[in-house]
Amino acid sequence: MRIGQLAEAAQTTPRTVRHYHRLGLLAEPVRRANGYREYTMDDVVRLVRIRWLAERGVPLGSIAALFAADTSEEGVSDTVADLRALIGAVEVEQAKLARRHVGLTSMLADAESGRIVSALPTEVASALTDAVDTASSPGVQRALERERDLLEVLAMTGSAPEQFLHSYASVIADDEKRSHYLASLSEWSSIEGKEPVSIESAIEQLACSILAQFDEQTIADLRAQSDVGLGMPVSLDDVVPDPAQREVVLRVQRALVARIADEGEGR
Numbered sequence: 315m316r317i318g319q320l321a322e323a324a325q326t327t328p329r330t331v332r333h334y335h336r337l338g339l340l341a342e343p344v345r346r347a348n349g350y351r352e353y354t355m356d357d358v359v360r361l362v363r364i365r366w367l368a369e370r371g372v373p374l375g376s377i378a379a380l381f382a383a384d385t386s387e388e389g390v391s392d393t394v395a396d397l398r399a400l401i402g403a404v405e406v407e408q409a410k411l412a413r414r415h416v417g418l419t420s421m422l423a424d425a426e427s428g429r430i431v432s433a434l435p436t437e438v439a440s441a442l443t444d445a446v447d448t449a450s451s452p453g454v455q456r457a458l459e460r461e462r463d464l465l466e467v468l469a470m471t472g473s474a475p476e477q478f479l480h481s482y483a484s485v486i487a488d489d490e491k492r493s494h495y496l497a498s499l500s501e502w503s504s505i506e507g508k509e510p511v512s513i514e515s516a517i518e519q520l521a522c523s524i525l526a527q528f529d530e531q532t533i534a535d536l537r538a539q540s541d542v543g544l545g546m547p548v549s550l551d552d553v554v555p556d557p558a559q560r561e562v563v564l565r566v567q568r569a570l571v572a573r574i575a576d577e578g579e580g581r
Contacts, residue, residue, distance in 0.1 A: 320361060334374075438486075505558045521565040
């Protein structure tokens with residue numbers, strides 16, 4: 315039979331048959347006196363087997379090894395190992411697709427509900443959007459928008475544990491905590507652009523005000539987060555370019571680290 319007939323019998327194309335010839339998966343047939351290739355039923359069987367294996371996810375490079383494996387103990391062992399490796403790769407891909415499906419389903423739900431499509435949990439994204447929309451001043455609005463951007467980066471890079479994001483949402487959603495939080499943001503925006511040495515008392519007061527908002531549960535959450543890790547993929551100088559605001563962050567960080575360490579030793 316000719317190459318077209320062979321391809322049709324195996325439900326493929328002549329081009330694919332020639333590709334298998336180049337890879338050495340399918341031997342070149344004997345040519346007749348007129349120069350045409352003459353394929354046999356053996357070639358049909360071989361080609362159908364190649365197609366069957368390929369459709370089940372066996373890479374073309376592994377098919378030759380499967381054909382070459384004999385029935386000896388070593389040959390069977392190699393085949394088993396190859397197939398287990400292929401199954402493992404499929405399972406990894408299935409898990410990846412499952413996570414992608416969950417993410418896309420969540421995004422679809424946000425879009426259908428008129429919410430902003432975000433990497434943040436719905437409660438966090440909604441709370442921040444409400445806070446931005448009702449900000450008391452342009453400065454507070456800019457600070458909230460920057461926080462939303464940074465939290466999204468943390469969520470997208472996997473640097474923010476779910477516990478941290480939900481703790482943040484609870485602060486934004488609680489009327490009393492939110493009031494203190496937004497007041498601190500207002501003070502935060504007011505020190506931007508000023509020399510730290512000229513507003514030492516304002517920096518200290520703001521740092522103390524922020525620290526006062528960390529209750530025992532928040533400290534416990536932070537201690538748990540320190541075990542799993544929470545970090546930005548960029549430096550603090552990039553995240554907070556203003557020197558006065560950065561000094562506030564550093565003071566709060568130092569105080570929290572000391573407090574977490576002290577309470578951790580007391581457990």
